[in-house]
Amino acid sequence: SQKIEQNSEALNIQEGKTATLTCNYTNYSPAYLQWYRQDPGRGPVFLLLIRENEKEKRKERLKVTFDTTLKQSLFHITASQPADSATYLCALLLRSNTGKLIFGQGTTLQVKP
């Protein structure tokens, strides 16, 4: 069956450390993998997109890796801050320009000062 899995348990880390979140998927061949941030009571906010032929993408303190052989993406936040505390969602886009995202359940990150 097709599924996307993110760590259901909350991730608690100390301020200044690197947070690493995992997204695994099975029986999908996504063209793109995206990461979103969602704060309580708010809508998802787009963070990063990585294409199937890319291994790594960076944006400021964020880094995403994509391994299509392992069917896994890792999302890293370096020098984490309490303001980074939120739920992070992984989403697959199977075809370009369709907008039909397939979301994981998300992982909640708590950064302690």
Next chain:
Amino acid sequence: EAGVTQFPSHSVIEKGQTVTLRCDPISGHDNLYWYRRVMGKEIKFLLHFVKESKQDESGMPNNRFLAERTGGTYSTLKVQPAELEDSGVYFCASNNRGLGGNTIYFGEGSWLTVV
């Protein structure tokens, strides 16, 4: 520039009643999407408009849900009659086609509670 706006932000209705949710996409965006998240589940795709045409409605749960986008601007999602399992948050999203078309902008959601 205004983002994707949704109305109402919260709604509590009784089972059997009708609710209409509205979404105003970012100006100029041809693509408009509806998603929803029910309690304890992941966000799921409902449907996709390109301008006023339904491009993909494969995620619509049943015929109690009706989405429209007359004139290709704002969209409405009507639930009639509402059932308890329809409770959740309904997100609208939009983007442009072509370059950058894979970045999707979400609204804050319309939180629906059916009692």
